[in-house]
Every structure is written in C-alpha cells, then in structure tokens.
Amino acid sequence: MKKVFHVMYDDDEKLLVAARELVGKGIHVNEVYSPFPIHGIDPVIGIKRTRLAITSFMYAMTGLTISVSFMWYTMISDWPMNIGGKPSFSLLENLPAFIPISFEFSVLCAAHGMVITYLLRNGTLPGMPATNPDPRTTDNMFVMEITTDSNSMNPEELETAIKNTALFELSIKEIK
C-alpha cells in the first residue's frame, strides 16, 4: 500500500521554498501542478531541460530538404519552362527564386512538427481527461505530489516533514 500526499500551497514562492526544504531532506517530489510556470522549480525537483528545440531544428531541415528537392523536380527536372524569358536550367541558377518557399516551408514544418511532438509528449490531445488532483490548481493553488513508494523515509516522518512547510491544505490518499 502506498500513500499519496497532495500538498497544496497558496503561493508559488511558498511552494518553491517548501520544495527546496523537502528535497534538502532527501525527499523526492514526484510532481508539481501549477496554474503557470514556476520559475526555478525544475532543477529543484529534478526536471531536465526539454529537448523539444532540437526536434524543431530537425523538422526544419526536413522541410528544407523536401521543398528544395520538390522545386528542383518540378521546375528543372520534370517540366522545365521558359517563363518570361527566364528559363529554368539548373538548381543553382534558380535558387534565389526558391529561397522564399524553402524558408516558408521549413518554418511550416518546424512549427507544426514541434507542436505535434509537444502535444504527443505531454499526452495532451483532444478529449484527454484532466489529471490535476484539484481543480484549483489551474486557478490560484499550487500542488506538490509526494508518494511513499518513491521515498525510502517512513510514512510518519514524511508526513511530519511535509506538515512543517508553509502549506495551505494537505490531502492524503491511500492506494493499494
């Protein structure tokens, strides 16, 4: 049997101070739910910087490759045309005219690819159920989730340590 502590704070700074204090005592904080990003919480509870930006670069490169090769195929390889005395002979000669679309298409792929990755990684998709422990966490409350099974400390000691912080409300759930 494990116990889940949902420790609620009415201020982001109180939660930050409490998190530092508890982590200092060797307690592992599973999750923090907040209505807005709390700056400085990530290193305290051991969240690494996301690698989302790297994926966006990869999507942009994919978009660039697709757009340049497609324009080469249609304009130079498949059906070259002489439009207004400006013939399409080679990719190099036509490249200046291809810059706007290469850029736009790279941005299109980077932005959409990154957003789709973000939604999939978060597991936030249309129709997904909300998982925040209390509806007030999207309004003005900040909740820290601590479980007994991820902490080696005995449950009573853990509870005392939690109660010593400047908390607003504490709810304890027992899960078999």
Added chain:
Amino acid sequence: MQRESAIREPLILGHKTYKDITDDVVGPIMGPAPLGWKIMITISSIIAIYGIGSILYLISTGIGVWGLNKTVGWAWDITNFVWWVGIGHAGTLISAVLLLFRQKWRMAINRSAEAMTIFAVIMAAVFPGIHMGRIWLAYYVFPLPNQFGSLWVNFNSPLLWDVFAISTYFSVSLVFWYVGLIPDFATIRDRMVKPLPKKIYGILSFGWSGRAKHWNRFEELSLVLAGIATPLVFSVHSIVSMDFATSIIPGWHTTIFPPYFVSGAVFSGFAMVQTLLLVMRKAYKLEDYIHIKHVEYMNIVIIVTGSIVGVAYLTELFISWYSGVEYESYAFINRFSGPYSIAYWTMMTCNVISPQLFWFKKIRRSFVATFILSIVVNIGMWFERYVIIVTSLHRDYLPSSWGEFIPTATDVGIFIGTLGIFLTLFLSFTRFFPVLALNELKTILKSSGESYKNEQVK
C-alpha cells in the same frame, strides 16, 4: 523572483491576486451575454450575411460584377487583401517579437491581438480565392500531381510565394495562439459548473493539468515558436510586396517595397488592435489589465512605423524624379495630381501627419484621441494600397488604353461584408475565449502588479 524598478509604471493596476485575474477574465464567459454584445453581434452578423450574399453573387455571376476593366484588372480585391494581411501583422508581432524582447506589457494584449490576426488573415484569404473567378479551380495554386501534361505551378513567381507565405503564416499563427490557449481553457474547464460547457472546454483544453514538465516544455515551445515566427512575420508582407515589386509597372517596380510594406503592416495592425481593445477593455471591465501605459506603448510603435511609412512615401517621390525615368516620374505626378489625387492626399494626411500627433504626451496618453487616430490610420492604410494599386494601373504605357476604375455595389458589399465577418468572429472570440493570457499574466503579477510594487517601495 524577478524584480522590477519601482519607478516603472505597473502593468496590472489595483490589488489583484491570482484568483482575481481568473475571476476577471473567466467571469464574463460564465455569466450571461451582455446586451451590448448581443446588439453588436446582431449588427455585425447582418453585415456579414450581406457580404456573403455579395460573394455568392460574384461567384455565381462572374468577375464582371466588379468595376474592373481591361486596364485596371486589379483593384479593391487586392487592395482589401493587402489591407487585411497588413492588419494581421500585429498579433504575431506582439506575441513573437515582443516575447523575444521580453516586453511584459505584451501579455495583456497578445491573446486578443493574435485572435485578430487570425481572423484578419482569414478575411485576406477570401480575396485571392474569389478573385480567381472560378473558385472551384482554386486547387490550381497548389503543386498537385495532375493529368495536364504535368502542369506544375511556377515556383519563380511571387504569387505562388504568397500562397505559401500566407498559408504558413495563418497556420503557424493559429497553432501558436492555440498552444497558449490550452492552459487557459483548462482554467475555464475547472471552474465551469454547467455540464455541457464544461465538457466542451474539457475537449478544448486537451486534458491540460499544469505539470511542471509540461510547463517546462510549454516555455521552450513558446520561445522557439516566437523565434521562428519573427522572421516569418517579416517575410510574409515582404512577399506580399513582391507581388507588385517584381512586376515592371511604374510605381510598383521599386526595391523599397518590402520594408515599406512591412512597416505599413505593423502600423495598421497596431491601429486595429487599438480600435478593438479600447472597446473591449471597457465592455469587459479589463481596465486594470489594459490601461493607458499599454495604449502608450502601442502608440509609440505607431509613431515609429508611421514615420517609416512617411519616409518611404517621400523616398518613392524623390527616387521617381531622381531616376530620370519618365514613366516612373509620371506615375507619381499622376498620383498626387491625377484623377485619384484625393485618395493620395487622404493617404498622406492619415498616414504621415496624423500619427505624428502622438509625439504629444497628452494625445499619446488619451483613450479618445487614440481611438479616433487608430481609425484614421486604418482608413489611411486602406487608401495607401488603393493608391499604389489603382493609380499605377489606370494609366499604362499606351495612352489609348488609359481608363479609370469605379467600384460597383458588389465591390463595396464584399469589403463591408468582410468587416462584418471579421467583427462577428472577433465578438464570438471575446464571448467564449479567455481574452487575456491568464497563465502569462499571473507570472508578471508579482513583478509588475501595482500593489506588489508598492510593497517593494515600503
């Protein structure tokens, strides 16, 4: 936590708490629709229906119902297109460029400015669609495999660049806006009592729960999207200007066009944001969040971009004379003294002289003056596009084919109609969407909220 100098004006007035911010924004969504809103949406929907009727008449009859002729083959359609795209530049500029510059005042206005952007770009997209005449062949603009001897689109043409630029700009702005909306929809979902709206906001919020890792990703995503949306904003109107600049029509064939169009776009976009927000802040009692300092900041952007536009007008005039090209010189002499001189001087007065009034602090910090001038600027910017397009076309190289453009009722009906559709969409947005970026405003409450700043001084 970040601190801010006490001398700097607060961005959130009064003694607000996190809960107050939620209440002030979500309250109007949960309550019944105000009477003023009902009246306004009725009027705007009637205008919208009239516009849709005009569009259907145009499509079923043909382009001949417009006032176009052999000489002036492009007039109100493309004028309205450029005008709407220009208006659609403020939203992404506010949310992307100002995010990169860490301007906190953007947080009160970015949500509605982005909504305005999206609706304005939709209105803009109507015009290239309907001016094709046979809209059922609109898929020709996309490079699709086909049976016509591999008839590909021309990737060397700015008109095709425009297709890519506008569709990229629209879809990227839309996801940027929506990603920011997800946490705020979650706030509404968790407060909604009625089951059906709760269910709808639940679907819209994608099950957002505000976990620390999700916020971490959210901030990274916003930053990167802002980074790639910034060059996108500048590229879009540059490409729109190339529709004209790469042609050989005197008055269009100028290299000054991209920067000139981009600053004009930002100029008119901010003016439209002012017009809409000054009404919205009163109607939804958001005076503490969008106050005179925000208006002043936007007016400063209007002075800067308005002055760039003014310099561009004068440069164009000077170069047309200095180049020694008689066709180019004539195009400009004809602009300010020909049959369309009224349009030219309206443009000059509204765009060059009127924004200079904002140098006076009294005017810059006055809601009434800002409201009036913002409308004047948008009228001026519409005339700018009209002047560029129609006066350059109506007298071409052959005097025997000179002509004039006179708008018909359908021209006017479609333009007025797009204003109606735009307002209908914007009014629906203010009724059902969080009009302020809740999650962002809450992050600046302690650094820029009035009561917190006063505590610092003590």
